[in-house]
Amino acid sequence: MRELYDDLSGVTYRVCLRMLGTPEDAEEALQDTFVRLADRADVYEPSRGTVKTFVLTIAHHLCLERLRTRRARPQRQQEWEDDRAFDVPAPTARDSLDEALVQSALAGLPDTDRALLEAMFFGGYTHAEITTRTGLPLGTVKSRLRRALLKLRERMLP
Structure with a gap:
């Protein structure tokens, strides 16, 4: 471990x-x-x-x-000091390469597809929430996300 x-x-x-x-x-x-x-x-x-x-x-x-x-339960935002030290491992060269690969693959996607992927994976939004936020039909959101994931996979595989 x-x-x-x-x-x-x-x-x-x-x-x-x-x-x-x-x-x-x-x-x-x-x-x-x-x-x-x-x-x-x-x-x-x-x-x-x-x-x-x-x-x-x-x-x-x-x-x-x-x-x-x-x-579901909005919490009060607290201000945190920027100078706090965290015991977080430094990025490795492999992490940097992976991040560069992902960023490059994402940059090659159309802006709308990239925004949908970021909303789902990094924003934590469900398909229904994305539909509400964008005004796109649910089927369109699902098909665009699926197509974007397939394009992303193509770009990231050697």
Whole structure:
């Protein structure tokens, strides 16, 4: 578990921070991710994806739960000092390469498709919420997201 944490905590933290917006929430989600991973390691199937994908999927789902809870019960925003030190692993060269690959693939998508993907994955919005926000029909939102994911996959595979 320690090696797995050392390898994946940096990228997992950045995904959580991007989705949740505050270092405190991201740190809690990171911790919850690895706790859940320890509890659910037996359900990992190598044929369905890499360990990294498994860990990031857990983190993504935990962040979505937090975002939905936050929307259901709005909380008072607190101001945090910027100079707080966090014990977060520095990005590795591999993380930077992965991030550059994702950014490049996203940049190649039409603006509307990229906005829909970001709203769903990083904003935590459901298809129905995206429909409400954009005014697009639900079927259109679903088909555009599916098409955008397929294009993203094409661009990211060697």
